[in-house]
Amino acid sequence: MKLIADLHVHSRFSRAVSRDMTLPNMHEWASYKGIGLVGTGDFTHPTWFSEMRERLRPTADGLLELKPSFRSKSAIANPLFIPTTELSCIYTEFEKTRRIHLVILAPDLSTVEKINKELDKDFNLKSDGRPILGISAHDLTEKLLKVDKSLIIIPAHVWTPWFSIFGSASGYDSAKECFRDLLDKIPAIETGLSSDPAMNWRLSQLDKFNIVSAGDSHSPRKLGREATVFELEKFGFKELTQALWFNPLANDKKSQNYILETLEFFPEEGKYHLDGHAKCQQRLTPAQTKKLGGVCPVCKKPITVGVLSRVEKLADRPEGYKNSARPAYRTLVPLEEAIGEALDVGPGSKSVQQIWTLLIKELQGEFNVLLETPIAEIKTLSQEIVAEAVSRVRSGKLIIEGGYDGIFGTVKIFNNKERKKLEQTSLF
Ligand SMILES: [Zn+2]
Numbered sequence: 001m002k003l004i005a006d007l008h009v010h011s012r013f014s015r016a017v018s019r020d021m022t023l024p025n026m027h028e029w030a031s032y033k034g035i036g037l038v039g040t041g042d043f044t045h046p047t048w049f050s051e052m053r054e055r056l057r058p059t060a061d062g063l064l065e066l067k068p069s070f071r072s073k074s075a076i077a078n079p080l081f082i083p084t085t086e087l088s089c090i091y092t093e094f095e096k097t098r099r100i101h102l103v104i105l106a107p108d109l110s111t112v113e114k115i116n117k118e119l120d121k122d123f124n125l126k127s128d129g130r131p132i133l134g135i136s137a138h139d140l141t142e143k144l145l146k147v148d149k150s151l152i153i154i155p156a157h158v159w160t161p162w163f164s165i166f167g168s169a170s171g172y173d174s175a176k177e178c179f180r181d182l183l184d185k186i187p188a189i190e191t192g193l194s195s196d197p198a199m200n201w202r203l204s205q206l207d208k209f210n211i212v213s214a215g216d217s218h219s220p221r222k223l224g225r226e227a228t229v230f231e232l233e234k235f236g237f238k239e240l241t242q243a244l245w246f247n248p249l250a251n252d253k254k255s256q257n258y259i260l261e262t263l264e265f266f267p268e269e270g271k272y273h274l275d276g277h278a279k280c281q282q283r284l285t286p287a288q289t290k291k292l293g294g295v296c297p298v299c300k301k302p303i304t305v306g307v308l309s310r311v312e313k314l315a316d317r318p319e320g321y322k323n324s325a326r327p328a329y330r331t332l333v334p335l336e337e338a339i340g341e342a343l344d345v346g347p348g349s350k351s352v353q354q355i356w357t358l359l360i361k362e363l364q365g366e367f368n369v370l371l372e373t374p375i376a377e378i379k380t381l382s383q384e385i386v387a388e389a390v391s392r393v394r395s396g397k398l399i400i401e402g403g404y405d406g407i408f409g410t411v412k413i414f415n416n417k418e419r420k421k422l423e424q425t426s427l428f
């Protein structure tokens with residue numbers, strides 16, 4: 001059975017997260033997106049954890065579901081939950097400050113309780129849904145696995161400059177340096193919005209990991225910006241774990257539980273894809289940064305080195321390298337943005353919302369519309385130009401400008417001339 005999962009999410013108790021990130025809202029919006037399994041996020045936060053205990057109950061196969069009394073009547077499916085959190089390790093090692101985010105998946109609420117009890121001894125878990133812990137990624141991994149060895153630990157958005165294992169400003173050059181003897185306890189890494197699997201395939205040191213994607217969403221609407229699609233015998237923690245541990249590069253025997261594909265944001269849209277300096281409006285390619293000696297041409301301060309440069313630096317394989325045993329991936333634009341582009345209005349406008357609502361309700365969720373539904377059917381339900389927008393997203397024929405130094409990149413589906421022409425043909 002196919003399961004689309006978004007395993008990295010935040011609750012309203014994390015900094016800069018929408019007040020709307022409640023379990024009922026996450027349930028409702030995951031259903032609209034077509035996500036079958038969503039992380040709770042922030043399970044280390046005491047108030048959030050008590051909400052989790054109040055509102056979720058275990059399923060027969062070992063995941064969680066929202067109790068019926070908390071479900072919105074508008075939800076179009078019943079997505080399941082899994083206890084997850086993100087922990088921020090900030091520490092000094094080998095004379096460098098390291099800031100590394102790890103996503104943790106737990107089998108059930110009683111295990112979460114044990115983890116929280118253990119971490120609460122040394123750290124302040126109340127201050128933020130994503131707490132800062134003064135401990136190394138290695139020592140935290142050791143500590144967590146001592147509590148329960150079935151926990152899944154995944155380095156988050158591994159290329160983000162400031163908060164990740166390979167981050168140019170915060171990380172290491174290899175996963176081995178970071179996790180040392182515990183390297184084999186890590187099944188997967190998360191690409192983050194600014195990188196896609198192909199960029200990660202270029203590092204042979206990453207062959208030992210699966211590559212997963214998740215939305216890292218801070219509001220219900222952004223759920224499933226990225227996601228991982230699993231093939232599972234049934235929807236349980238054990239099966240999910242097996243899939244995360246099954247590495248097709250290391251095993252020639254096929255598993256019943258495995259990763260089918262990942263769904264990606266265009267990496268160029270991520271906030272740290274290219275290099276640059278936001279304050280000085282300098283968007284730079286890796287080659288330009290090299291030429292400038294890493295110094296901003298306007299203010300002479302150091303350039304923020306983005307993901308593309310960093311991958312280029314650590315990669316030991318050429319661009320375009322592919323191993324066919326790796327799961328495939330597809331790159332998407334959120335449906336509201338695609339419709340908005342088609343109609344030449346903002347994604348939040350009323351006309352977009354009308355079409356979006358109709359499509360997701362008729363066609364069982366956004367991922368179905370974006371990935372599976374025949375284009376002709378989308379055309380019948382909406383407009384030719386909307387169907388054309390989805391078709392172009394599928395084929396990747398888009399106009400892309402890379403993000404840099406905290407500024408999101410942009411992806412456009414039509415240029416103005418094309419849109420005019422298509423609008424005219426739509427009239428007939
Ligand atoms: Zn993070």
Ligand SMILES: [Zn+2]
Binds near residue numbers: 279280297
């Ligand atoms: Zn500058």
